[in-house]
Amino acid sequence: MKETNCKLIKYASIFEDLKAEEIMTKNVSYLFADKEIVQAKELMKVKKISGIPIVDKEKKIVGIISIEDIIKALENGYINEKIGKIMTRDVRCLYLDDNLPIIVEKFERLRFGRFPVINRQGKLCGIITIIDILHKILEKFNLIYIHDKNRNIRLNDEISLITGEKLTQDKAEFHYEIVSGEISKAGEGAAILKGFLIKKGIDKDIARRVGVATYEAETNVIIHSESKGDIFCFLVNDRIIVRVIDNGIGIENLDKAMKEGFSTAPDYIREMGFGAGMGIPNMKRFADKLVILSQRGMGTQVEMVFYMNKNKNEKTK
Secondary structure (H helix, E strand, C coil): CCCHHHHHHHCCCCCCCCEEHHHEEECCCEEECEEHHHHHHHHHHHHHHCEEEEEECCCEEEEEEEEEHHHHHHHHCCCCCCCHHCCCCCCCCCCCCCCCHHHHHHHHHHHCCCCEEECCCEEEEEEHHHHHHHHHHHHHHCCEEEECCCCCCCCCCCCCCCCCCCHHHCCCCCCEEEEEHHHHHHHHHHHHHHHHHHHHCCCCCHHHHHHHHHHHHHHHHHHCCCCEEEEEEEEEEEEEEEEEECCCHHHHHHHHHCCCCCCCHHHHHHCCCCCCCCCCHHHHHHHCEEEEEECCCCCEEEEEEEEECCCCCCCCC
């Protein structure tokens, strides 16, 4: 558990916009204080859980009972007493809008296995365990938004934010320099990369997906960055890692940029057939994992992973 908590602390700043209401299990089991302890015992057994929040008629939390409480009740012969007599009344809770750093800090400091999640009126809304957090982080690793306020994470860092391994740019198997503003050359680097992968014996469908996703990232650099950029490709064991980096103006709002059809491209760019607002959505669609790291005024870094041993017929997540 200690190792797990350390990993959570490591990722807390990356996912600091993640809120308790997004992580929690919403369909939470609860009981009333006038129920017998033995009912809590049976509910824990059926649900395979180790703690149950206790609420009043308005579903406001008034206590919590744990498996440790059940064991003591069995040992001392009061298993048929009311829950209200033994429950912990000083319940430490999380609020719906608490972010991941607050959540992880509370788990680390108090060493509890679970926390009820309440709204600002004290009403029970869900429950969070370490497993809930891990599941959400794994889900988020399929697409990570990293906003400019996370200034402790450096652009052009040689450490992969997806795999954690070192990616030294001068060791990349493929490199292409993107020229800013050269609309006529949009997609040239992606096409060359696709050809390079096919010559390396990479499955044509995988090379195609790499090409499409890289095309979108390359085009974004040319249209939006106001800076030159670079495409790097690394062949690592069973996966292809592509990085597209620029030192331009950065992405103003990643959440909006993720929406299909949203574009800040000027009219003349649209008239040329670009700027349809499908860039980042298509990157997400064709890559197996995607990281976007952007800092206003400092540029944007896109990192994409494509698994080479993935079934060709399996839908890309």
